Amino acid sequence: MCGITGLFDTRSMRLPERERLHRMNESQQHRGPDEGDLHIEPGVGFGHRRLSVIDIATGQQPIFNEDKSVALVFNGEVYNYLELMDELRGHGYVFRTKSDSEAIVRAWEHWGEDCVHHLRGMFAFMVHDRRRDCLFMARDRLGVKPLHYAVTDDGWLLFGSELKSLVAHGGLRQDIDPRAVEAYFALGYVPDPWTIYRQAHKLAPGHRLLVKRGQPLGEPQRYWDVRFTLDAKLDEQEAAEELRRRLTESVKLRLKAEVPLGAFLSGGVDSSAVVATMAQLDGQPVNTCSIGFDDPKFNETEFAQMVADRYRTRHRVETVGSDDFGLVDMLAHLYDEPYADSSAIPTYRVCELARKHVTVALSGDGGDESLGGYRRYRMHMMEERMRSAFPLALRKGVFGPLARLYPKADWAPRVFRAKTTFQAIARNSVEAYFNTMGLVRDPLRQQLFSDGFRRELQGWHASEVFHQHARRAGTDDPLALIQYLDMHTYLPGDINTKVDRASMAHSLEVREPLMDHELVEWVATLPSDLKLRGQEGKYLFKKALEPMLPHDVLYRPKMGFAVPLARWLRGPLREQARQALQHGALAQTGWFNPGTVARLLDQHERGAMDHAQPLWVLLMFDAFLRNAGLGTTTARIAA
Template sequence: MCGIVGIFDMQGGRAIDRDVLHRMNESQFHRGPVEGDLHLEPGLAFGHRRLSIIALEAGLQPQFNEDESIALVFNGEIYNYRELRAELQGLGHVFRTPSDSETIVHAYEQWGEDCVGHLRGMFAFAIWDRPRQTLFLARDRIGIKPMHYALLDDGMFAFGSELKSLLTLPGLKREIDPLAVEEYFAYGYVPEPRTIFTGAKKLQPGHTLTLRVGQPLPAPKQFWDVPFKPHGAMSEQDMEAQLIERLREAVQSHLIADVPLGAFLSGGVDSSAVVAMMAGVTEGPVNTCSIAFNDPAFDESEYARQVAEQYKTKHQCETVDKDDYGLLDTLAALYDEPYADSSAIPTYRVCQLARKRVTVALSGDGGDENFAGYRRHRMAMGEHRVRSLLPLAVRKPVFGVLGAVYPKADWAPRMFRAKTTFEALARDLTEGYFHGVSINNDRIRSQLFSNGFKQKLQGYRAVEVMRGYAKNAPTDDPLSLIQYLDMKTYLPGDILTKVDRASMAHALEVRVPLLDHRFVEWVSGLPSNSKLRNGEGKHIFKKALQPYLSNDILYRKKQGFSIPLAAWLRGPLREAMRRAVLNPALLDTGIFNPAFLKQMVDEHQSSAKDHSTTLWSVLMFDAFLRKNGATAGDMAPAIAAAA
């Protein structure tokens, strides 16, 4: 586990400044505080920061093949490296180290770009093939590990694990992408492949990028997708048995490490399932950790304690003040671009706690995406059943009018917010789902943005991200489609980004066995009614786990990792929020409608309405701007000209 950076001369042969590479590498020191190294040759430079997990004394990078004509920098873990190593040795390859990273080098030697299909794990890596004058980049199938890149005006191509490594480059254009702003305020993050800056991109999950000296920058190529290929006929009992067998195998494959290893334990179904499987395949007690809140409304620690006692884990729990709001600027520095998921705060704290005892922690992330566990999945399918009764040509005018005239009831549970429901019913499945997951829907964003900025967007709407994925989805089953959309957007853009940055800030490696690609492939082929049945998500998952976990754990109401956001913005963050949302620097960007910002602040702080989600997204955007200087100012003249 580590951070990687590199610079590649697209024209070939020019010297690369060592100091520039050093600054890139050191910007990611937190990802690999154990050791680091630089490698430079004409036209190519690699940097690496290492957090030692496997082969502690032999994993320094770059890694080379036998004649050093191929070099690798790598971030991640390859869980099947021992099997691959044996296969490659049988094919004549000679290994110098016991590390998993060297396995990738020889896999590339043997299979070229197809090497990615042989790898099981989480990875982002770059390979320099000197004889072919080729740079090959790859990112794992699900997007667990990050990869950012940029082509500079001087013909130099740069890449790094985190965007902050590229921000050290004087040649990187820091102009904010207006389309990324639209997407951020819809999703709460900037979805792949865009970044907040026009000059940088993210390599999408399951993609590779091959660059050759003297050739233009090509488009990335996809090497994997979630198949959603139905299995043959299978009884529910067989599904349950296979599910446990495959889950246990996935968890066991993720336990290779030469350092202390443990697990996050929230007391929810997913993390509890991972701990239950770990306890069955490891010798000695499992190290588990959780955080408690000093407010019962946000505290799940009692459920975590129950699971810890059942499996006799070495459990560690610390209490966090529910008013733990002092991390705003820290989060802006971690994420490098605006990021509005407020659960980043407790995630940061649980990673901080885990690192006190372990270097590697397994998490339960991915269970909701695999097994349709989110409430929004139930809501979307309920809305879809209503849609199926009437054609879009009838629904759109009828429910569109009702959505426009019906009062907005923020205070009510989602199912009773008729305005939101009517608006969703007036749309097709993809747009309805987008409407449901947006942190700021189309109506709010229209009020939030200035007229000049809306002209700058030229009609672009963030729903196009989902529409692009839906167009190429490997399934036409409605539930599978919305799961697929989550796996392409929310999972890599929000969940995995949050965990990667929070864990790496503390030099902690987090592994996600529920997102093992073999497990994901098999689960995707299960029938939809085995996942969501009678309004209950994760049906088959919970049924299979009944011998391992109590009904109190399996069937209690989903709580989530939440914080009292609305209360913060009316209480301890009241003045800070008002200053941030109404500060002149933010307004000078030309992005926002000042009157609507003031209206939201006043209405929220008087308790007339709950605007906490929108205000938090603006607050985090302001924190991003302050962290990155005057980068947004580049937009103001263009917006003013468009107004």
């Protein structure tokens, strides 16, 4: 696990400036505290910060072939590297190390761009091939590891694990993309392939990009996508047995390490399944860790303890105070662009705890998207049945006006929020799910933005992100469609971003067995009623795990990793939020309607309405502006 960065001259063979490359590399020192190195030659420079996990003695980067015509920097883990090495030895290649990074070098030499099809794991890497005079970059299929890139005005291609490494170069224009702002306020993160800056991009999951010197930068190519065929011919018992077998294989692949290894144990189904599988594979007690909260409404530690007791893990728990909100500015620094998932706070804390005892931790991330675990899936399917009963024109004519007339009731359980339900029924499936995922929904988002900012958007709406993905989904199954949307938006943009930045802030490697692409591909062949049956999400997964986990862990209501935002913003964060949103960097941009901001603050503080989510989104945007140094003058919008 590492941080990678570098430059490539797209026009000629200029020699990169060592000082610039050094700054870029050191900006990511937290991702790899063990070693750091630079490589510079005419036309290209690579930087690497290393967290030593596999082949500690000889796994340094950048890594080269024999004549140094091919160089690689790589972040992640390729779990099938030993099998890959054996295959490549059969083609005549000789290996000098036992590292997965050298396996990628040889795979590039043998298969070229198609090397990505042979890699199983989480990865972001760059290859420079001097003989072909090109640069090649690729990102893993589900976007576990990040990769950012940009072309400066003078023709340098910059790349890095984190956006801060591109900023550290000094040549990146920090003009803010208004579409990224609209998407952030809708979703709480900036989705791939955008970044908050117009000039920079994220390489999207499952994509690769070949850059040839002297030629225009082309569009990244998609090399992988999940297909929900739903055509598996297995009965329930056979499917459960196969799911257990594939989970075991995926976990086993991720136990290779030369450093202490453990797992997160939240008390939820997914992390508990991973821990139970680890315990059955290893005769030694598993190192597990949990974060507890002093507010019982958010505390799951009793369920984590059930699993820890059953498998006799070395379990460690730390309790986080319910007023642990002092990380606002730290989060802005870690994420480099606006990011509003408040569960980043406990995620940061659990990574901090884990790193005290292990260097690698397995997590249960990805299970909800693939196996059908989110509560919103159940609600969407209930709404979908109503949408299918009436034509769209009738739904818009009847339920649209009802949604406008019905009072907002964010305080109530969602099933009783008729306004939200009426809004969903009046929309098509994609727009309804976009609305479900919204943090600042229409029409509030439009009221929040100033007239000038809305003109900059030129009519662009963040729902287009979902529509673009939906057009490629290749399924008309309503559950499969929203799972596909989550795998291309929420999973890489929110979940994977959160875990990567929080873990690497503590130099901790996190591995996700439930995001193994072969497992995900197989689960996508299962009929939807094996994932969501009635009101039971993860139906087959829970059935498969019944011999392994307590009933109370499997079938209790899903809690999530939440924090008490509403209380914070009425209490200890009240004055800080008001000062920031009415007088801070955000207020200076001119992009927001001060009257709407004041109304949200007043209504929330009086308890008349719960505006915690939009206020948190605004607060984190203000923190981003300050961290980026854009708070003293009006931030620049890229036209």
